[in-house]
Amino acid sequence: MEHHNPKITTAEISMLWSTYIGDSMGICILSHFLLTTEDQEIKPIIEFALKSAYDHLHHISELFKLEGIPIPNGFGKQDVNLEAKKLFSDVTYMRYLHHMGRTGLNSYSLAKSISARKDVRNLFKRFYDQTETLYDRNAKLMQEKGVFIRSPYMSYPEKVEYITDKSFLGGLIGHRRPLLAIEIAHCGTNIEVANVGKTMLLGFSQVAQSKKISDYFKEGYDLGKKMMEDFMIKLKEDDDSNPSTWDSTITGSTEAPFSDKLMLFHTNSQSAIGIGDFGLAIATSLRKDLALMYEKYLLKVGAYAEKGAKIMIDHGWFEKPPQTLDREAIRNQNK
Missing domain, CATH: 1.20.1260.10 (Ferritin, core subunit, four-helix bundle)
Structure with missing residues (x-):
């Protein structure tokens, strides 16, 4: 990845850091899901989600190395027991992917909207596109299996109206x-x-x-x-x-x-x-x-x-997120 100036902003670092931590956790969860799923139609969707998470870690790691930013520890092999028995059903797997897909779409659209550097914006667009594909594939399968939870229905409005009574609140x-x-x-x-x-x-x-x-x-x-x-x-x-x-x-x-x-x-x-x-x-x-x-x-x-x-x-499990320098602590070092 070609280096660009200016430096990555605090908002960009925060969103990239959070994405790395979240995807490292997701890899552990999805790896267990993949090994325990019994539905062959769900398996390729989990595989796609897992591949996307690894892709995110790779690109963020490369960017952080280029910028001299420490790569988070996140989660790894020590945090998942791939020999463990199935804990959740395949329906839970689909609903979990649906929920996390919705969250990812919201997060990546926000991340792009607050990012200044073109390479970072492109990165979040890549993540958004992958998540959109995952969400659509999973939603389609859920609908086919009859487990997609729709928002409640209502009668269609018959005309345009304006609020005239404060009791409406x-x-x-x-x-x-x-x-x-x-x-x-x-x-x-x-x-x-x-x-x-x-x-x-x-x-x-x-x-x-x-x-x-x-x-x-x-x-x-x-x-x-x-x-x-x-x-x-x-x-x-x-x-x-x-x-x-x-x-x-x-x-x-x-x-x-x-x-x-x-x-x-x-x-x-x-x-x-x-x-x-x-x-x-x-x-x-x-x-x-x-x-x-x-x-x-x-x-x-x-x-x-x-x-x-x-x-x-x-x-001792709370990995400290990126933060600005504590000026007061620095000032007190000389006293």
């Missing part, structure tokens, strides 16, 4: 107007995200080596379950449809396919994704009760993520 008690299409969409998406999270957490709690970490995963499962129930209540109040649950797709295995370190980092990453989803939902939900619900869970998931980060720090 609603209150915390009393009668509330029907949900907007965008509000239904966010409730549906957050139910599905909560389902993905709690399924993974229930499986992780089943195989974690540390009781403290197992209890932490169970706490996250309970939080995800309550969160999903609250979102579903909002849809049921309007007689809207809602996504199905799928906790039964966890096997009875107690053999850990992944290290406690990897599962804990994965959980914190999912918490961060959830917090981002809540922020977007708050920004687009006009009913006050919905905004309050999202704010409540934003705080709860934030506190849960902080607890997980402290456990990682206690074990």
Whole structure:
């Protein structure tokens, strides 16, 4: 890769670093999925996802070497047990790829939009294109197998209208107007995200080596379950449809396919994704009760993520992200 000036910006370094860490974790997870999948139609999709993750690591490593930036440790062979028995079903594999594909599309589009250097923009476009292909292939297979979770349906509007009554914004008690299409969409998406999270957490709690970490995963499962129930209540109040649950797709295995370190980092990453989803939902939900619900869970998931980060720090597992120089610490060295 040809060297370009100016230097890589802080935003570009941050997104590249996060991508490297995430893909190194993804390689461990996908390697286990590939060896344990029983569905030959899913296998090539997992292989494509795995190949893409390796491609990301290669290109980011080359760029970091060129710029003199340390390559993250991330995750490796020590974090995955390829001899472990199957923990999740093939349907879970597809839904996991669907969820992570959606997250990747959001992340890479944002990364490109905040990147200045042409070579970095091209890199994120490459990652986006690969993720788009993965998402489409996986979505097509899910639809063919009847396991694709669609956003709830609604009756089509019959005419264009304007809001003339401030009560449209609603209150915390009393009668509330029907949900907007965008509000239904966010409730549906957050139910599905909560389902993905709690399924993974229930499986992780089943195989974690540390009781403290197992209890932490169970706490996250309970939080995800309550969160999903609250979102579903909002849809049921309007007689809207809602996504199905799928906790039964966890096997009875107690053999850990992944290290406690990897599962804990994965959980914190999912918490961060959830917090981002809540922020977007708050920004687009006009009913006050919905905004309050999202704010409540934003705080709860934030506190849960902080607890997980402290456990990682206690074990020496929290790899420090890139940061600017601490000028105050440098100034105090001479005193």
